[in-house]
Amino acid sequence: MARWSLSGRSVQFLSTLKELPQARSNHTGSVPAVKESLYPRDNSTVRPFNEIPGLWKNSLANLYTFWRMDGFRNIHRIMVHNFNTFGPIYREKIGHYESVNIIRPEDAAILFKAEGHYPKRLRVEAWTSYRDYRNRKYGVLLKDGEDWKHNRIILNREVISPKVQGNFVPLLDEVGQDFVARVYKKIERSGKNEWTTDLSHELFKYALESVSVVLYGERLGLLLDYIDPDAQHFIDCITLMFKTTSPMLYLPPALLRCLGAKIWKDHIDAWDGIFNQADICIQNIYRQLRKAPEADGKYPGVLASLLMLDKLSIEDIKASITELMAGGVDTTSITLLWTLYELARHPDLQEEIRAEILAALVASKGDMVQMLKMVPLLKGALKETLRLHPVAVSLQRYITEDIVIQNYHIPAGVSLSPSLMTTLILYILYFTLFFIFGLFACVLSQSDISTAGSLRYGS
Ligand code: HEM
Numbered sequence: 001m002a003r004w005s006l007s008g009r010s011v012q013f014l015s016t017l018k019e020l021p022q023a024r025s026n027h028t029g030s031v032p033a034v035k036e037s038l039y040p041r042d043n044s045t046v047r048p049f050n051e052i053p054g055l056w057k058n059s060l061a062n063l064y065t066f067w068r069m070d071g072f073r074n075i076h077r078i079m080v081h082n083f084n085t086f087g088p089i090y091r092e093k094i095g096h097y098e099s100v101n102i103i104r105p106e107d108a109a110i111l112f113k114a115e116g117h118y119p120k121r122l123r124v125e126a127w128t129s130y131r132d133y134r135n136r137k138y139g140v141l142l143k144d145g146e147d148w149k150h151n152r153i154i155l156n157r158e159v160i161s162p163k164v165q166g167n168f169v170p171l172l173d174e175v176g177q178d179f180v181a182r183v184y185k186k187i188e189r190s191g192k193n194e195w196t197t198d199l200s201h202e203l204f205k206y207a208l209e210s211v212s213v214v215l216y217g218e219r220l221g222l223l224l225d226y227i228d229p230d231a232q233h234f235i236d237c238i239t240l241m242f243k244t245t246s247p248m249l250y251l252p253p254a255l256l257r258c259l260g261a262k263i264w265k266d267h268i269d270a271w272d273g274i275f276n277q278a279d280i281c282i283q284n285i286y287r288q289l290r291k292a293p294e295a296d297g298k299y300p301g302v303l304a305s306l307l308m309l310d311k312l313s314i315e316d317i318k319a320s321i322t323e324l325m326a327g328g329v330d331t332t333s334i335t336l337l338w339t340l341y342e343l344a345r346h347p348d349l350q351e352e353i354r355a356e357i358l359a360a361l362v363a364s365k366g367d368m369v370q371m372l373k374m375v376p377l378l379k380g381a382l383k384e385t386l387r388l389h390p391v392a393v394s395l396q397r398y399i400t401e402d403i404v405i406q407n408y409h410i411p412a413g414v415s416l417s418p419s420l421m422t423t424l425i426l427y428i429l430y431f432t433l434f435f436i437f438g439l440f441a442c443v444l445s446q447s448d449i450s451t452a453g454s455l456r457y458g459s
Helices: 059-068 071-086 105-113 125-133 145-160 162-190 199-216 229-249 253-258 262-291 302-309 314-328 330-345 347-363 368-374 376-388 430-445 447-451
Strands: 002-006 009-013 089-094 097-102 403-405 408-410 415-418
Touching: 059 071, 059 089, 071 089, 071 097, 097 105, 105 403, 105 415, 125 229, 125 253, 125 262, 145 162, 145 302, 145 314, 162 199, 162 368, 199 229, 199 302, 199 314, 199 330, 229 262, 229 314, 253 262, 262 302, 262 314, 302 314, 314 330, 330 347, 330 376, 347 368, 347 376
Parallel strands: 097 415
Antiparallel strands: 002 009, 089 097, 403 408
């Protein structure tokens, strides 16, 4: 049981970390030369790469087992199981996916020191295959090397620098207010003072509406009772794109394409729909710019800002915008869902966070940007939720030099995955915090939600 303390108050959340065993194998063997500084301090013998425990000798059998265990949905459980079986480092080969999984934060630190000048990540082959097939550019998520850095520096300025984030707040606040209004309307209409719904679906729509308004500067109208068929098609494309991506992490897309598999065709249709949406938005932006070239002082969204900045090609912009959108929706909606779940299980903490937000609202005199700087307990709850229920279960890097981890020699070129399921490594985009905060600030500051009691889950 791990104890987590916030502002002097302790909250107990379950953690399996301390129950996890140490590596059990005790092999010896010869290894190629590795930088001296990388050898373990206790001078124990470094073991060769092939002695790393794990499931990597029969990739097809592993793929079958993975499928039998419903691995696409249970990957987090499989990770914990493998960790319990093999210890803090294990090799894995499932189908054509191969990696060395590491668990401890100090091992992740060794990895990041050896990753070279630019991060070299596992390609999401399903996504690169679509771009190659349709002759489209890669965005930052898929780019490598100098090209990645060039694009990333420009995106950093337009997406995550504190200077631009203030622009997002009013847009996100509006979506948050609409979401809360929708909840009230649904409760009222039920006639029973409650609303039973698939919350994950509602939060998905909230997240997509939020990301879209920031990226495209336009509301999709997903929080309305009637959803425009084009907007519904866009949601369906995003859902289909994610659904068809997971199997292609383990089955080569090139093979599925040769076989004319449905999953490949669906994947292509899904991305086509997503890119079409970006095309329509770009056309609208150009039309507006032609009509009213002088800015009216209103923030036009990331896409329009990038177009006006004119530092990236339209194709580069379009590629990164679609990746920002693909990366920003389920990550945030699922994190929100888990946070609400944890708060429902901890009503006292819920009350403390609500009090913190109300105090921040008064102190900031309604200035949302200032207010979001005054809610450390809420920020802590989100981070703790990400630790307990990481929406991205692992990171991934190819190393550019030989290293030693847990006394095993790992040659350059190997792919390593620090698990986010079992370490304390946290990743969160600042932008994410802003828009998750925005919703909480709205929901938890409404007085009658508190009088209705805690958020309730289950029966
Ligand atoms: C809880 C929220 C989120 C989590 C847990 C998450 C997780 C991650 C992880 C693990 C990576 C890979 C980082 C690496 O390889 O070093 C990543 C990259 C990325 N994420 Fe997120 N993410 C979240 C929210 C978002 C949001 C809101 C957006 C966009 C609006 C976004 C867009 C991206 C993009 C574009 C990349 C690629 C960046 C690059 O390679 O330069 N993510 N995210």
